[in-house]
Amino acid sequence: MPAFDSLIHQPVRLQIMAALTALPDDAQLEFVTLRKMLDLTDGNLSVHLRKLEDAGYVQVEKAFVGRKPRTYIAATPAGRKAFAEHVQALQAIINPSS
C-alpha cells in the first residue's frame, strides 16, 4: 500500500512538490519563478518551503546571479520518492481495486 503523506497533501505543499518534481533531477527552480507559477505571496511560499525543507523533501540554496542574491529550490531524492508514493496513494483511493 503506497504511503499517504499528510505533510505533502496540504494544497500549497502539494503544488510546490508537483512543480519541483516535474523538473529534471538536476534542476533548481528560482524562488520568484515558483512563487509566480503558484500565485503565492513570498511569506506563504517561505513558510511551506521551510516545512518541506525540515522534512528533507526540498533543498533550498542561496546563490548570487551577478550581484543579486537569488534563492533556488530543488526536490531531494527523498522528496521525489515521498511525492511519488503520495500520488500513488491518491490513485489507490480513486481506484481501490487496482
Next chain:
Amino acid sequence: MNITQDEAKLSLETVERIQRQARRSVAHGGGPWHMMVWGVVWFVGFLANHFLAPAQAGMVWSVMAGIGTIISFVVGWWYGKQLRRPMHDARIGLFWLAWFVNSSVIIYLTKVYQDSTAMSLTIAVLAMFGYVVMGLWLWPPLAWVGISVTILATLSYALMPEYVNLVMALLGGGTLFFSGLYIYRSWR
C-alpha cells in the same frame, strides 16, 4: 486522514495541471522564442538573397544573424536564471560551440561561400541539424521542425532553384516563426 474519492481526484488533477505548467513554462520556456527570432532572421535574410545583390544580401545576413544571436543569448540568460542546471546548460553551450566550429569547417572545405544562395541554404540546413539534435535530446517539436525545414530546403533547391530564396523566406522562416508562435500561445 480520511480522503474522499472526489478530494483525491481533485488533488491529482491539480498535480497534473501544475506539472504540465512547470514543464512547459520553465523547462522549455525559451524554445518558442528562439524559433520566432530565427524565423524573422531567415525571412529577412532569404528575402535579401532573392531581391538584393549578393554583397548587400551578405550584409543583411550578417546584421540579422548578429541580432538573432544576441537575442538568443538574452533569452537563454533569462530562462537560465529561472531554472538552474549548470552541467546541462554547459553541455548545450558546448554543443552549439562545436556546431559552430564544425559548420565553419564544412563551409570552408566545400567552398560553398562562393554562391550566396548555396551558402544560406547550407547554414540553414546545418542549423536544422542542430534543431534535430536538440529535439532528440531535449524537446521533440524542435526535431520535427528541423526535419520539415530540411526537406523543404532540399526540395525547393532541387525543383525550383530560381525561387528557392523566396520559398525559404516564406515557408522556412514562416515555419520557424509560426511554430514558435503556436507553441508559445498554446502554453499560456
